[in-house]
Amino acid sequence: MTMTDTSVRTTSPALDSKVPTGDIDTMWENHKFSMKLVNPSNKRKFTVIVVGTGLAGSSAAATLGELGYNVKAFTFHDSPRRAHSIAAQGGINGAKNYQNDGDSVYRLFYDTVKGGDYRSREANVYRLAEVSTNIIDQATAQGVPFAREYGGMLDNRSFGGAQVSRTFYARGQTGQQLLIGAYSALNRQIEAGSVEMYNRMEMLDVVVKDGETVGIITRDLLTGEVESHSAHAVVLATGGYGNVYYLSTNAMTCNVTAAWRAHRKGAFFANPCYTQIHPTCIPASDDHQSKLTLMSESLRNDGRIWVPKAFDDDRLAADIPEAERDYYLERKYPAFGNLVPRDVASRNAKTVVDEGRGVGPLKNGVFLDFEDAISRYGKEEIAARYGNLFDMYANITGEDPYNRPMRIYPATHYTMGGLWVDYQLMTTIPGTYAIGEANFSDHGANRLGASALMQGLADGYFVLPYTVGDYLADKLGDDVVPTSDPVFVEAENAIRDETAMWLSVKGTKSPEYYHRELGKIVQNEIGMARDKNGLEKALSEIPALEEEFKKNVRVMGDNTSMNVELEKVGRVADFFELATLKARDALEREESCGGHFRVESQTEEGEALRDDENFRHVSAWEWNGQDTSQTLHKEQLEFDYVALTQRSYK
Amino acid sequence: MAQTMPNPLRHPQPIRPRKKAAPFPLNIWQSAVGRKWIMALTGIGLLGFVVAHMIGNLHVYEGPAKLHEYAEALRDLGGSIIPRTYLLWVLRFGLIAMFGLHIAAAYSTKEMSRKASHGANVVDGQKSYPGGQEYIASNYASRTMRWTGPIILLYLVFHLADLTWGWLPHTDYVRGDPYHNLSTSLGNLPVAIIYIVANVALAIHIFHGAWSMFQSLGINNPKYNSARRGIAAGLAGLILIGNLSFPILTQAGVIDDDSNPCAQFTDTEENAECFEEILATEGHSE
Amino acid sequence: MNNEINLTLEVWRQDGPNESGRFETYDAKVSEDASFLEMLDLVNEGLIEDDRQPITFESDCREGICGTCSLMINGEAHGPNKGQATCQLHMRTFKNGDHITVEPFRATSFPIIKDLAVSRAALDSIQQSGGYISVGTGSAPDANLVPVPKEAAEMAFDAAACIGCGACVAACPNSAAQLFTAAKIQHLNLLPQGQPERWSRTENMVDTMEEFFGTCTNHGECHEACPKEISLDFIAFMNRDYVKAKIKNRTLSGQR
Ligand SMILES: Cc1cc2nc3c(=O)[nH]c(=O)nc-3n(C[C@H](O)[C@H](O)[C@H](O)COP(=O)(O)OP(=O)(O)OC[C@H]3O[C@@H](n4cnc5c(N)ncnc54)[C@H](O)[C@@H]3O)c2cc1C
Numbered sequence A: 001m002t003m004t005d006t007s008v009r010t011t012s013p014a015l016d017s018k019v020p021t022g023d024i025d026t027m028w029e030n031h032k033f034s035m036k037l038v039n040p041s042n043k044r045k046f047t048v049i050v051v052g053t054g055l056a057g058s059s060a061a062a063t064l065g066e067l068g069y070n071v072k073a074f075t076f077h078d079s080p081r082r083a084h085s086i087a088a089q090g091g092i093n094g095a096k097n098y099q100n101d102g103d104s105v106y107r108l109f110y111d112t113v114k115g116g117d118y119r120s121r122e123a124n125v126y127r128l129a130e131v132s133t134n135i136i137d138q139a140t141a142q143g144v145p146f147a148r149e150y151g152g153m154l155d156n157r158s159f160g161g162a163q164v165s166r167t168f169y170a171r172g173q174t175g176q177q178l179l180i181g182a183y184s185a186l187n188r189q190i191e192a193g194s195v196e197m198y199n200r201m202e203m204l205d206v207v208v209k210d211g212e213t214v215g216i217i218t219r220d221l222l223t224g225e226v227e228s229h230s231a232h233a234v235v236l237a238t239g240g241y242g243n244v245y246y247l248s249t250n251a252m253t254c255n256v257t258a259a260w261r262a263h264r265k266g267a268f269f270a271n272p273c274y275t276q277i278h279p280t281c282i283p284a285s286d287d288h289q290s291k292l293t294l295m296s297e298s299l300r301n302d303g304r305i306w307v308p309k310a311f312d313d314d315r316l317a318a319d320i321p322e323a324e325r326d327y328y329l330e331r332k333y334p335a336f337g338n339l340v341p342r343d344v345a346s347r348n349a350k351t352v353v354d355e356g357r358g359v360g361p362l363k364n365g366v367f368l369d370f371e372d373a374i375s376r377y378g379k380e381e382i383a384a385r386y387g388n389l390f391d392m393y394a395n396i397t398g399e400d401p402y403n404r405p406m407r408i409y410p411a412t413h414y415t416m417g418g419l420w421v422d423y424q425l426m427t428t429i430p431g432t433y434a435i436g437e438a439n440f441s442d443h444g445a446n447r448l449g450a451s452a453l454m455q456g457l458a459d460g461y462f463v464l465p466y467t468v469g470d471y472l473a474d475k476l477g478d479d480v481v482p483t484s485d486p487v488f489v490e491a492e493n494a495i496r497d498e499t500a501m502w503l504s505v506k507g508t509k510s511p512e513y514y515h516r517e518l519g520k521i522v523q524n525e526i527g528m529a530r531d532k533n534g535l536e537k538a539l540s541e542i543p544a545l546e547e548e549f550k551k552n553v554r555v556m557g558d559n560t561s562m563n564v565e566l567e568k569v570g571r572v573a574d575f576f577e578l579a580t581l582k583a584r585d586a587l588e589r590e591e592s593c594g595g596h597f598r599v600e601s602q603t604e605e606g607e608a609l610r611d612d613e614n615f616r617h618v619s620a621w622e623w624n625g626q627d628t629s630q631t632l633h634k635e636q637l638e639f640d641y642v643a644l645t646q647r648s649y650k
Numbered sequence B: 001m002a003q004t005m006p007n008p009l010r011h012p013q014p015i016r017p018r019k020k021a022a023p024f025p026l027n028i029w030q031s032a033v034g035r036k037w038i039m040a041l042t043g044i045g046l047l048g049f050v051v052a053h054m055i056g057n058l059h060v061y062e063g064p065a066k067l068h069e070y071a072e073a074l075r076d077l078g079g080s081i082i083p084r085t086y087l088l089w090v091l092r093f094g095l096i097a098m099f100g101l102h103i104a105a106a107y108s109t110k111e112m113s114r115k116a117s118h119g120a121n122v123v124d125g126q127k128s129y130p131g132g133q134e135y136i137a138s139n140y141a142s143r144t145m146r147w148t149g150p151i152i153l154l155y156l157v158f159h160l161a162d163l164t165w166g167w168l169p170h171t172d173y174v175r176g177d178p179y180h181n182l183s184t185s186l187g188n189l190p191v192a193i194i195y196i197v198a199n200v201a202l203a204i205h206i207f208h209g210a211w212s213m214f215q216s217l218g219i220n221n222p223k224y225n226s227a228r229r230g231i232a233a234g235l236a237g238l239i240l241i242g243n244l245s246f247p248i249l250t251q252a253g254v255i256d257d258d259s260n261p262c263a264q265f266t267d268t269e270e271n272a273e274c275f276e277e278i279l280a281t282e283g284h285s286e
Numbered sequence C: 001m002n003n004e005i006n007l008t009l010e011v012w013r014q015d016g017p018n019e020s021g022r023f024e025t026y027d028a029k030v031s032e033d034a035s036f037l038e039m040l041d042l043v044n045e046g047l048i049e050d051d052r053q054p055i056t057f058e059s060d061c062r063e064g065i066c067g068t069c070s071l072m073i074n075g076e077a078h079g080p081n082k083g084q085a086t087c088q089l090h091m092r093t094f095k096n097g098d099h100i101t102v103e104p105f106r107a108t109s110f111p112i113i114k115d116l117a118v119s120r121a122a123l124d125s126i127q128q129s130g131g132y133i134s135v136g137t138g139s140a141p142d143a144n145l146v147p148v149p150k151e152a153a154e155m156a157f158d159a160a161a162c163i164g165c166g167a168c169v170a171a172c173p174n175s176a177a178q179l180f181t182a183a184k185i186q187h188l189n190l191l192p193q194g195q196p197e198r199w200s201r202t203e204n205m206v207d208t209m210e211e212f213f214g215t216c217t218n219h220g221e222c223h224e225a226c227p228k229e230i231s232l233d234f235i236a237f238m239n240r241d242y243v244k245a246k247i248k249n250r251t252l253s254g255q256r
C-alpha cells in the first residue's frame, strides 16, 4: 500500500494526547505542579467510581480513598484478591539500580520504548520508568515479602532478556504478593469508610450525558438486578482481553466487556491487533482444554528447543538421534540461540509446528530439552533452579521432565492494545479513565517482561490519583447526576432488554461452544503470523459465526440468581465484536512490529520488518454504531529521545 | 439507585456479634483464643495434679502403712505454719476452680464451633458432610475430646464418691485407710473395669490435650517443635501405665487387703493408731 | 493417545442459599489429562445439550493461585492431592469406574450461593479489620532503608502464600478460620514494617474471625487441606500474639 495521503503524518484532531511540552525528565514533575488541585475538604464532595480491583484498580481506589474522595469500587470477582493480577509469576521492574549495574530511569524508559518496537508514547513511558522506583518503596512498606539477600537487602534478577537486574520478585508469586499489598491498602480504606466495595457486580455500561461521564450501570451477579451508580468520574481498571483467543494464559473470567462497553459509548479503542504471545506454555492436551498454563521464561536459560528434522516423526524424543534433531533457534539465531525475544521464539515454534514437525500426541508443541543441562550441572542443580516448574509440568502433563523433554507451545498472554488514553490516562470520553492492562498506553507493540505489574501500579498509585483531580477541580459544586435521570433509566433498560434477549434465544449450543469456535478463528488468523488473506477470511468468518451465535446460543437458567452462563454470553458477544475490530486493525497495519507479524512485511531472512514511514502511529478506532464499522484515527508518534532502529537477533 | 437490603452473600452477618470489651483480665475470657489459653493453663495445672496424684499413689506399693503416712502427710501440708488440712483445702479449691474453668472453656468453645458449622450441616453436635469427610490429620484423640472430657468428669465424681467420700456400697469405707479402700474397691471387677476405661479416656484426653496446649499457648520454637507430639505421647503413656497398674495389679492380687495389718480396725481412730504403731516400730528398726 | 476414564459423580445441587440441597448423579467420560474442573466443564456441556441446568461452580486462574475454586472431593477439601487446589487436580489421579462425591465447602459463614459456589466474604471481613500496614501512598521510605533478615522475609512469605481459598475452614471439624487468619496476621507481624500495628492488628483480626467462625481445637485438618501447606506454627504464633496483645503495655510495645 502506498501512503500518498499527507494526512497520514498528522494526528487526528480527535486524539489530543495532552503531552506537556518541555524536557522529558522534568515533564511529569512540572505537570504535577501545573495540574489543578482539589482542596482536601472538597474532595469528599466528589464521587469516583473505580471498576476493577486488580493491581491497577485496587491501588487507584485505595489512593483516591486516602486522598479523601468518595470512592466506589466494583469487581465481578467475589474479592479484590482474586483479580487476574494474582497470577503473575515472574516479577516487577523498578529502576532502583540496587545492583549497581548501570540501571537508571532513563535506561528503563529506553528499554521499554525499544522493547515496544517504537509504537508507544515516549512521554508516558518515561513517567512510568520514573515512578517505578516509588512502587517498590510503596510495596515494601506495605509488607510485600520480596526476595532478599542475606544482608537483608532486596534481591533482583534479570528478566526477559534485560541486560540489567532490575526485576524484584517474590518467589513465583510476585503478582499475588503485590495484589495482596494493594488489596490491603484498599481494605484499610474500606474499613475507614472512604471506599465502598461492591463485589460480584459486573459493570455493563458507562453512562454519558452531554458528552461527559456521569456513572455506570451494573448487574448484580447474585440477584440479576440492574442498578445505576452515578459519579463525577469513572476509572476502568478492567484488565486485558487475551481470552478472545479462548485459550490463553489468562484467567477464565478475563474479558473485554467493560472496555468494550466504554468503546461503544465513545472511548476509542487503540491497537487491538497487538497481542503478546508467550513462548513457554504447556500445549493443549485435548479439545476440552480450558486454558493454558504459562511456565516461566527462565526455562529457556538452560533448556534447548528442538523438533525432529523429519515430518510426522512419531518416535519418542529419546529415540531420535542427535543428527535427526533440529535445534532451530540455535541454527537460525546463533548469537541469541534459545534466548531470542518472546515474539521471535513464538513465531518460530509456530512455523515448525505448521510444517508438521510438532511433537506430542496432538503434534502441537516443540521440545524444551534439559538433557544437556542436567548432564552439565547435575539433576540437583537443575531441580534447585526449576524444581517448582518441573513439578507443575509433571502435574499437568503426567510426564517427568527430568527424563523426557518438556513440550511447549506459545500462548496468548497479554494484550498491549486497549482503550486509548491521553497523558492524563483519560479516554476520549471526558471523565472516563482507563488504567492498567485495560489501556493501551505504555507497551507499544510488545511488552517487556515484568512491566505489566509495574504499569498497573504506576497508573493506580502514582498517576491517576493526580490526574483525576485536574478534571474534577472544574466540577466543584456540581452534584452527581441522579440515577433517576433518563440517561440512567434508558441505559438500565437497555441492559435488562439485553439480558432478556439472551435468555429468550433458546438455541442449541452453549456460550462456551461459541467462545471456543471464535477462539479457533482468532488463533489461526490473528495469531502469531497474520496475512491479508487470512485476515480477510477472519473478517468473513467471524461475523458469520457471530450471526449464528446470536440465533442459536442456549443460555440456561434465569436472571434472578447466580447464573454463570448468562454472565458468559454477554462477554462472548463482546469478544465477537472485538475480534472483528482486531482483524481490521491487523489488516490495516501492513507492517510487522512487536507482537504483530505481517507475513507480507519481513526481511529476506524472514525477520519482522517495521515500516516507520507509514505506520509510526497509534491506531485508535471510533465506534459509529452497531451497523457501521469503526473509523480509524491515528496518533502520530514522535521519538525525540530514543532513536529508531530495527531489531536484529542474528 | 435501587436501595436493597444488604445481601448476606456479600455482606456476611456475624454469627457471634462482638461484645463490648470487658476490663482486663476478663477480656481474655471474652475471646475463644483467650479461653483456649485459659484451657491450656488450667490443663497444665490439672495435668500436674494427675501426675502428682499418680506418683503419690505409687506409695501403695510400699505397703498400707506408707500409704497411710502419705495420706496424712497431705493433710499436714504446710507443716506447723498453716493449720492442718488448710493448705490441702486451698489446693482442692484451686483444683476445683481449674476444673470449672477448663470445663466452661471447653463447653463454650464447643458451642461456638457448633454454631459456626450450623449453617453447614451438624449431626450429633458435630459438623458433618452429607457425603462424608475424609479426615487426614485429626486423630481419634482430637476428635473425641468432647467425649473423653465428660467421661473423665463422670469418672471423677465416681472416684470421689468411691474413695474420698466413701459413699458407695462395694467398699466398707474406712477413712484414713486408703489401702483398704483402694484394694477392696478395685478388687471388685466391674469397678476395676470402670477405672481402666476411664483412665484410658484420660490418657487419650491428655495425648491430644498436651499437644494442643503447646499450640494454644503459642509455645513454638523450631528447635523443639518436633518434640511436642512426643512429649504429649510420653506424658499420656506414663500416666496410663501408672494409673492402670492399680486396678490391674489389684485384680492380680498384688494389692490385697489381706496384707493390710490394720484391716480389722474399721473405726478411723483405731485404724490410725494401728498404723502409727507400725510406723513407729518401723522407724525404730531402721 | 489419551486414555479416557468413566466415572460416576455424586454432585451436590442446591438452588439457593435458603433452599435445601440434594445429591444428583452424573456419568462422566473424560481424558486422563483433563483437569478436574475441565471434567466438570464437560459434564456441564452435556447437561446444557440435554437442556438441563449446568452445575454452578467457581474457578478463575486455574493455576492454583487465585483461590477461587473450592470443592470437597470425596470428602477432602481440594481433593486427595496434598498441596494442590482443585484446579490443579488432574483426572489421572482417579481410576476408571471411580465414584466421586463433590460437595461445596461448608461452614455457617460460607453460605451456599448455588450448587457448589459458596460466599467466602467473611474472609474479606477479617482482612478488612486489620490485615494491612497503614502506609499511605507516597509516604513510604526507600525500600532498602529497613533491612529484613532473609529468614524473617522467607517466613513472612510462607505465611503470605495463603490464597484465601477457605479450604482450612471447610476441612475444620470446628469450622474455624485459624489457619487463614494466622497466615494473614503473621505475614505482617513477622516483618519489621508490621510492628507498629502488631498488637492491634492481632486483636482486631482475631476478634473479627471469632464473629464468623468456630474455635480451633488443634486438629490440624486445615494444614492437610491447605493447597499452600501453610504451617500450624502460625496458629501458635497468633495465639501467643493475641494474649500478649491483651497483656502488653502498648507504650512499650515498640520494644517488643
Ligand atoms: C500467567 C500470567 C503471568 C504474568 N506474569 C507477569 C509478570 O511476571 N510480570 C508482569 O509485569 N506482568 C505479568 N503478567 C501480566 C499482568 O499480570 C497483568 O497484565 C496485570 O496484572 C493486569 O492488571 P490489571 O489491574 O490491569 O487487571 P486485572 O488484574 O486483570 O484486574 C481486572 C479487574 O477488573 C475487574 N473487572 C473486569 N471487567 C469488569 C466488569 N465488567 N465489571 C466489574 N469488574 C470488572 C475484575 O474483576 C478485576 O478485578 C502476567 C499475566 C499472566 C496471564
Ligand code: SF4
Pocket: C161, C162, C163, C164, C165, C166, C167, C168, C169, C179, C180, C183, C222, C225, C226, C227, C228, C229, C230
Ligand atoms: S490457609 Fe491455606 S486453606 Fe486456608 S485459606 Fe489460606 S491457602 Fe486456603
